[in-house]
Amino acid sequence: MANPSKKRGVIAFNRPFFFGNELGYIAEAIEGQHASGNGPFTRRCEELLREMLGCERVLLATSCTHALEMAALLIDIGPGDEVILPSFTFTSTANAFVLRGAKPVFSDIRPDTLNMDETRLERLITKRTRAIVPVHYAGVACEMDAITSICRQHGLFLVEDNAHGQFSYYRGKRLGTIGDLAALSFHETKNISCGEGGALILKDQRYLARAEMLREKGTNRSAFLRGEVDKYTWQTSGSSYVPSDILAAFLWGQLEQAEIIQATRRRIWTGYADELRKWADSNGIRLPIVPEHCEHSYHLFYLLMPSFETREAFISHMQNLGVHTVFHYVPLHSSPMGRSFGARPQDCPVSEDVSARLVRLPLYNSMDQETFNTVLAAALSFECGLARKIA
Numbered sequence: 001m002a003n004p005s006k007k008r009g010v011i012a013f014n015r016p017f018f019f020g021n022e023l024g025y026i027a028e029a030i031e032g033q034h035a036s037g038n039g040p041f042t043r044r045c046e047e048l049l050r051e052m053l054g055c056e057r058v059l060l061a062t063s064c065t066h067a068l069e070m071a072a073l074l075i076d077i078g079p080g081d082e083v084i085l086p087s088f089t090f091t092s093t094a095n096a097f098v099l100r101g102a103k104p105v106f107s108d109i110r111p112d113t114l115n116m117d118e119t120r121l122e123r124l125i126t127k128r129t130r131a132i133v134p135v136h137y138a139g140v141a142c143e144m145d146a147i148t149s150i151c152r153q154h155g156l157f158l159v160e161d162n163a164h165g166q167f168s169y170y171r172g173k174r175l176g177t178i179g180d181l182a183a184l185s186f187h188e189t190k191n192i193s194c195g196e197g198g199a200l201i202l203k204d205q206r207y208l209a210r211a212e213m214l215r216e217k218g219t220n221r222s223a224f225l226r227g228e229v230d231k232y233t234w235q236t237s238g239s240s241y242v243p244s245d246i247l248a249a250f251l252w253g254q255l256e257q258a259e260i261i262q263a264t265r266r267r268i269w270t271g272y273a274d275e276l277r278k279w280a281d282s283n284g285i286r287l288p289i290v291p292e293h294c295e296h297s298y299h300l301f302y303l304l305m306p307s308f309e310t311r312e313a314f315i316s317h318m319q320n321l322g323v324h325t326v327f328h329y330v331p332l333h334s335s336p337m338g339r340s341f342g343a344r345p346q347d348c349p350v351s352e353d354v355s356a357r358l359v360r361l362p363l364y365n366s367m368d369q370e371t372f373n374t375v376l377a378a379a380l381s382f383e384c385g386l387a388r389k390i391a
Helices: 021-031 040-053 064-074 091-098 144-154 205-215 221-225 245-255 258-282 308-320 336-340 349-357 369-380 384-390
Strands: 057-061 082-086 103-107 129-132 157-161 181-185 198-202 301-304 358-361
Touching: 021 040, 021 245, 040 057, 040 198, 040 245, 057 064, 057 205, 064 091, 064 157, 064 181, 064 198, 064 205, 082 091, 091 103, 091 336, 129 144, 144 157, 198 205, 205 221, 245 258, 258 301, 258 369, 308 349, 308 358, 308 369, 349 358
Parallel strands: 082 103, 082 129, 129 157, 157 181
Antiparallel strands: 057 198, 181 198, 301 358
16 A cells, blocks of 8 residues: 555554455445445444443444534533633534533643643533633643542532543543543544544433434434334434444444554654654653553544744744644633633633644554654754744
8 A cells, every 4th residue: 555644745643544345345335225324334333432432322323513512411501501621622622511511611731741620620610601611732641630530529410521531541540431421532633534434422321212213313222223113103302313334334444453553652752752742841841741640542632832932933934844833722611602702811821832833744554654753753863952043
């Protein structure tokens, strides 16, 4: 298979990668006359993920966004409710609850892991708070012991947005299995991908029957397909959250290669960390911090530059050398939608500071050593002092 890592002389930030069996499995799904949702490949993926995670059940969804929407429905989020989530995250984390009429309450992040700052949570809790939604940034776990304790103390639901942490652990526990509910992502930028896709993780049985109905347009079709009822009918509110078995077939081809994928990403991530450390220290650049009690997913590698100006100079420098690097989230509290909920600029100062200085390096499953060396050489040729003089 040709190396897809380069295009027109530019190293892309991300490249989706096919291992070879995906197309064969897609053909198998089509030939098996079940290309719609909840087919053989869907069930196969769900069972493997359930075994990997050690949870009660995994339900594939059309996206991580939809998995979060299902979680919001399952815990009956509605108008007047408040949900605490980090400002430094993707819009899906908030939208899933805003769509149910809830108000997002934005928490600032820790300056080390860039995760939700657990020490700031209790001051955000009101009588309207229903849930806390930690996001495991870059696949590094939030401080889940403290967050779990706060949720129990105040009777709140804990929903993990685990879009980045497919293979991460917190103190030996798989991310996605600590909260009441959790969502995974299989977007093309993630370690394991089917282009667009996600999954809802159920820790125990209490949500299962309703979750299946929510996913099947509010019907008990899943029970019907198992022969548990003689017909299926409209039972509750719901939507079309079941992915096509064609997508599940593609996902199965990726899941089969999970060990290879993780070994590849570990090699690249560790290579960046080892080779850039001395350069970063001499230029006042901070590399990712991973606490000893966290085993992360090697999902992304970022640099925290000394200033916004330096970050912009670095992106331009890399682009001139044929390497595409990108910043990340614009804090939600500072967005027009965030401000409409009463968020103020001073609410999340760490999120604002990090957002202005963070840049991500290319990291994807097909990255070979030559490509890695090119990215590394380009980064090492940048000097923050020279950038400041130019600015």
